[in-house]
Amino acid sequence: MKISVTHKDAMKFEAKTEKSSFIIDCPTISPIEYFLSGIITCSATDIVMIPKNQGKTVTDLVVDGEVERAEDHPRKFTKLHLTYNFNSDADDDTQAARWVMASVETYCSTINTIRDTTEISYSITHNGKLIRENEKMISGGGSKIDMGDIDACCS
Template sequence: MKASLKWDGHLGFEAVGESGRPIVTDASVAAGGRGLGPSPMELVLFGLGGCMGIDVVSILQKARVELTTFTMELEGERAPEHPRGFTKIKIRLHLEGKGLNETVINRAINLSMEKYCSVRSSLKAEVETEYTFVEL
């Protein structure tokens, strides 16, 4: 896997990966950037959520769950000193669909976190998950 980044002359970069789709990342205005895109640490949370989300949807589909709504909220706590990496991340999943139950949801989450999510395996942070669901 490869990626390239081009500096914008300030504190931002345009990044392009193998998908060919660019994304802009920037520092916040408070940190001296222009706030034109997500910060690199926000991108880490997006990556974790996206990775886990893909896994959970795939696992639930294989379990014949008819998912209609799926949202996630991620909240990361960072170390107080540099390099200020994430020390703890909490993921809240909200699911609606036909065929949902605690057993199938727990299985999907556990398989993602323990086996499939490569972003999770790349992080040192403690990751907690919780969920709510509506079975239709």
């Protein structure tokens, strides 16, 4: 994977990937908000694709993310809670929960990139029923590694 970011003007940057490009407009949307959006979107795509590969369909998917960050710079994520809300034709709630667990534990590379330094939990509402609440990620769980201070973009 390769991405190039070019300063345009003021606090606007253009990110070019191998397939597309988009504008990052700080501080309208900060890089950390893009980062969290990427984490959520990574997992959301799993929640659509895993069932599809099993001949099942997910509809009305909404994934909310809430983070707590360290007070000191570089203000890394210390806690991440993801809330999954969706309908599906899963055989049962256990199958639906397994889709989320597969994403969180195995397939979502963005979540797995931060799991060693971030305590991660999730809740799942499937077909209008809360089936998991504040479940902790099985692996990872955060650690207290100090990477030191850095100058950073606005957050």
